[in-house]
Amino acid sequence: MVATPQKPAYKVIGTRPVRPDGVDKVTGRAAYGADVVLEGMLFGSVLRSPHAHARIKRIDTSKALALPGVKAIITNADFPAQESGTLDLGEGSANPKWLVDNVLAGDKVLYHGHAVAAVAAVDWHTAEEALGLIDVEYELLPFVINVREAMLDAAPILHHDLRTNVRARNVDTPKDRETNVAMHMRVEKGDLAAGFAEADIVIEREFTTSQFHQGYIEPQNGTAHWNHDGQITVWTSTQGAFSVRDQVATLLNQPVARIKVVPMEIGGGFGGKIPVYLEPVAALLSKKTGHPLKMWMSREAVFQATGPTSATWNRVKIGAKRDGTLVAADVSLCFAAGAYPGSAVGAGVLCALAPYAIPNQRIDGFDVVTNTPKTAAYRAPGAPAAEYAVEATVDEIARALDMDPLDLRLKNAPEEGDTNSSGAPWPRIGAKAVITAIKESAHYNSEIQGDNVGRGIALGFWFNGGMESSSSVAVNPDGSVSLILGSTDIGGTRASLAMQLAEALGVPYEAIKPQVVDTDSIGYTAVTGGSRTTFAGGWVAYDLGQEIRKRLTERAARIWGVDISTVTYHDDAMITGTDKDGKEQRFTFEEICRRLPSTGGHIAVSAMSRRNTAGPAYAGHIADVKVDRETGKVTVLRYTAVQDVGTAIHPSYVEGQIQGGAAQGIGMALQEEYWYDDQGHLRNGSFLDYRMPVANDLQPIEVILVEVPNPGHPFGVRGVGEVPIVPPQAAIRNALRDAIGVNFYHTPVTPTRILDELLPRA
Amino acid sequence: MATSERLVITATINGDERTFLADSRDSLLEALRERLDLKGVKEGCNNGNCGACAVILDGRLVNSCCVMAAEIEGSRVETVEGLAGPEALHPLQQCFLEGAALQCGICTPGFLMSSKALLAENPAPTDEEVRFWLAGNLCRCTGYDKIIEAVQAAAEQMRAQK
């Protein structure tokens, strides 16, 4: 770990305790969404579209309803009608009209696997059997999968009422005709023409990326009970219980007071478990049948109908001076949103050039609908594709100038006070610290040897989120502290927040008992996503810690009969003072807690925090690869991820986030992608054919933590989860150029694509 | 159309003889989860590609989603629920915990059972052997490094205990 001078001597932060939910998770006791069992529970299943684009002419459920054991069947018509609007999801937003049509298709199916109808039955087999008895008549429509084709004037139109939302000045994008382009945005600063005129070299390249899936191992699920008194309870694996509550309330047209969401343990999300799919359907089926009802998706349905990222088509033009100064950049990003508008292109626009201080720049973003599943957030949504294109182009500039690629990046790295793409000044950031740490790393200073072996580097940037978190605490007479959380724990949240409260109070980690609760039991808390949870939850823990310190100090003053100003709460949780007789007094934390019941009562406090001081994250990865010229197989020989983490609260989980994110990025770089056939059918909706990295695809991912504390957080936390997925595609692509002399312009670089380049063409 | 039959099945589950009623269409995964309430056995794909449902059947590692419940009559099945002793966790469980070898934890039961089967066969594997053996278990959160390290730490403890 690279230490920074500002870091205080923490007692709990920086240690590696066992997580509070750990034993349940290694013994199989932890209850995930699919593990819910309720008295009288029914099972639900969903019929999905066999077509990429079709009008639903008729749905006949009579045969299915006649099957013994089938209790109810619903379609889109069973949902209340929705007006167009905006529903905040926490990480992104949704139009309720589109959200309900995605949950169960309206008059058209818009992608292969689009949900059409849902069945409730006494058991899962019966529900599945009933699906085969539902008769749907479709009128096939022309479809479009590819983002570039979807933008053409002659493209099949998905939504006839869609017009381009133009968020750019001085552009000729039409706003008044049928289109698949839902949005065109532009961010610019400086003088682009003057910038390029100053440049000694200009390199312009075009890139495409395939569609990737988050690949969480636990499929989506949802259990609901619509009680006879109108109260609706939903049990689900989600990144945001409150987000589910709000979405379900909107889609069912019910007040939020009627809905309680119980977040179960969640088996991975990576952004994909924010939108609802099954929960509102389960609720409606429960209402229709009077029973609680559980649903979960098959893996094929997960691939067909949830999650994926945008397939993208991007152009980058960068101008540089001979000394390596980057003077101008013109970037255009086209992201396929899937069936309904709302890709992550906006974040892509703001991230694309963030690793560089380039004075003259313009970035255009286009959000485009296609006959593919509606995209969802995926770890640093929008950033990987955008930054891949820029990092690949910058590498070509370094080559053209015969400059070390790291030196070029260091020369142009932004620092505090420089402005970002939208013109706002950067706060304290670790871009240069990361590049310097790469330069000093053992990996970067090692030799690479052999034929067809190469090394590449790439940088990555992500904003990190702030948003809203709530918690409450109760101080117990035995000196333990209950910590109630609204954030679902997707990989160590209970531990990282308990550690921050322990640090704030000066008590051992073991004294804190964290618990994640339902939406009726805690204040509003935004999603576990956007790398925000350790940051925002940490702020709340800190605020609560300060309040408890104050109240315990007051209590001691009262017991000693003195003014509070004469009593001190020390950082080791010792309270000292002089009583009214002038005698020196002290309480340990346990001692004062023991006195609470008899000196005025227990202490309980709640707090909410919404601060916008999240610290941006920079990362840099080094990849060594070897190419087998016979088979096209790429082996990653060595991989190092360097990242400014602000402060590592629990270093093992920080390393784990970085290793996991890098592994996903390596999957994008080399092996994962959606395959559609000429009918617009997804052909690889299984873990066998959508090839995520397995243990023997990877070598150890070395991690170097750089700590540039975030001045906007009491413990310097920045948020670490997302940025590690950003650099791998470009790092590996640049390493391949070094290894075999070929520049690739598409990810993933599969063996087939390598052989296409290496083998003489017939 | 699929036809179903009710079956009465008797098997030894985590050391205890159990008799239960199953649907002839039930996989072992469904039987364990739905009929025997062993919810520690996880479903990630239901077609043999993720290892979340891994159990040990008569000493052999299997994906329980790819075994029919009807096939286990008279067999011995070990699941994650049988791994810990009354006093202490199994060394693999303890090392996974201490080594932060889980993030979301959905893959963990499968990894624990796979690792147990590995160490029964090969008590002193190389890292490469661990990686190859565990290639049938998907983990999307960790990037595998901490899992490999935890398995090696447990292997060392188990060798020392012998």
Ligand code: FES
């Ligand atoms: S659920 Fe059995 S292998 Fe995935």
Ligand code: FES
């Ligand atoms: S810990 Fe989440 S899949 Fe392995």
